[in-house]
Amino acid sequence: MSRKQALLRGTFILTATGIATRLMGFFYRIFLSRTFHAEGVGLYQLIFPVYALCFSFTAAGIQVALSRIVASRISLHQEREAVLTLRVSLFLTVILSAAATLFLQHNARWIASELLSDKRCADLLVAMSWSFPFAAVHSCICGYYFGKKQTKVPAISQLLEQFVRIFSVWFFYKIGLHYSSEVHITIAVFGLVCGEVAAAAYSAWMLKRTIAEHRGRFMEYFRPAGELLRLSVPLTANRVLLNVLQSVEAVSIPLRLQSHGHTLSESLSIYGVLTGMALPCIMFPSAITNSVSTMLLPTVAEIQATADRGELKKLVQKVIISCFTLGIFCMLGFFILGNWIGTVIFHSPEAGKFILTMSFICPFLYTNTTLTSIINGLGKTTTSFFINTFGLLVRIGSVFFLIPMFGILGYLWGMLASQLVVTVWAMAVLARYLKK
Structure with missing residues (x-):
């Protein structure tokens, strides 16, 4: 299969999967918003910065590094070396995720009250902590298949994870109604854990034969472990720092809304409408650009290795034009x-106003995903880190300085400015590289 065919085939499979899961998630969000209302959804969304931070520490950097190593080993017909690297990755991520689970369970109340400023999040954090070991296994196995440019297992596991999550929440909700007239948002976190368990189990089952066929001696694991750590540690550090900044942003929004004059309940409701209804709606079409980005990174790395600037330039131009047009x-x-959409689907006129305002970020938001992937594919991970960090700082600045004056509208302006800055900077980096 040619490079172009592999890119298109992988993109199509991941896009179809992404659209299907987002459609499922879209109706799931409607169910959550109608069942637990805006404040409950806001409380649920408040724990996700912690989830993202823990996942970045335990698996995100290792997954990307694993994909790059597997791709290089497969190109040299070294299947055994690729599987040994996967085994090391699984060992490291499970150890790290188990440590994160224990840490979160022992410090949930302090994190909820001191960092998230809402002690009601403590039980949600404890429930969420059980998902990390399973998410780590799922992530590593997907990274292995992405490195081989095989998208079937990651696609099916993603669909399975979403289906099990939604069904579990609905099942827990029906059971809860038999015992109480009011069901707590914690069941949504239980659904998250069930989804990760199902995805990890399916992925491991699909890979068990490959793992069993390629076993190594104890000393043989040191070589892939050294390479994996060398690549993953900087990536993990970057992801953790970015997620710390995102966590600061997410936690600060409800607090700064109170500075604008809203009560705690009103602030959580606004935050819930923004992150649980409006933003997922805006992000829905990014299923296409995210799929392109996933397949772009190894493709760009291959083209760079052949030193074919002409082909790289054509690829970059086509991707930018296509994503911006979308x-x-x-x-x-x-x-x-x-x-x-806000009034009829979400039963929230406020969500409709947010969607209308955020519509202007779409051309930049969808293009930036692929721009960052191209830059990472060129090996300029530090550059992409600085670009994304600066964009986040712009958003955080709007949280602290614009929300107290203009309310949530000030944050939406900051989002637009952030995406515009990232687009201009990333395109400048690529233009300079391609002119060399």
Whole structure:
């Protein structure tokens, strides 16, 4: 299969999977918003910065490093070396995720009250902590298959994870109604854990034969472990720092909304509408660009290795034009239908206003995903880190300085400015590289 065919096939499979899971997630969000209302959804969303931070520490960097190593080993027909690297990755991520689980369970109340500023999050954090070991296994196995440019197992596991999550929440909700007239948002976290367990179990089952066929002696694991750590430690450090900044941003929004004059309940409701209804709606079309980005990184790395600047330049131009065009059409669609989506689908006129305002970020948001992937594929991970960090700092600045003056609208302006800055900087980096 040619490089172009592999890119298109992988993108198609991941896009179809992404659209399916987002459709499922879209109706799931509607169920959550109607069942637990805006404040409950806001409370649920408040724990996800902690989830993202722990996942970055335990698995995210290792997954990317594993994909790069596997891709290089497979190109040299070294299947056994690739599997040994996977075994090391699984060992490291499970150890790290178990440590994260224990830490979160012992410090949930302090994190909830001191960092998230809402002690009601403590039980949600404890429940969420059980998902990390399973998410680590799932992540590593997906990284292995992405390195081989095989998307079937990651795609099916993603669909399975989403289905089991939604079904579990619905099942727990029905059971809860038999014992109480009011069901707590904690069942949504139980659904998250069930989804990760199912995805990890399926992925491990699909890989068990490959793992069993390629076993190594104790000393043989040191070589892939050294390479894996050399690549993953900087990536993990970058992801952790970015997620710390994102966590600061997420936790600060409800607090700064109170500075604007809202009560705690109102602040959580606004935050829940923004992150649980409006933002997922805006992010829905990114299923396409995320799929392109996943397949772009190894493709760009291959082209760079052949030193074919002409092919690389054509690829970059096609990707940028396609993603920006998609963003323009989505911007127009959300601008025209935003109020209708918020009022009719989410039963929240406020969500409609947020969707309408955020529609202007679509061209930049969808393009930035692929721009960052291209830069990472070129090996310029430090550059992409600085670009993303600066974009986050712009958003955080809007949280602290614009929200107290203009309310949530100030944050939406900051989001637009952030995406615009990232687009301009990333395109400048690529333009300079391709001119060499």
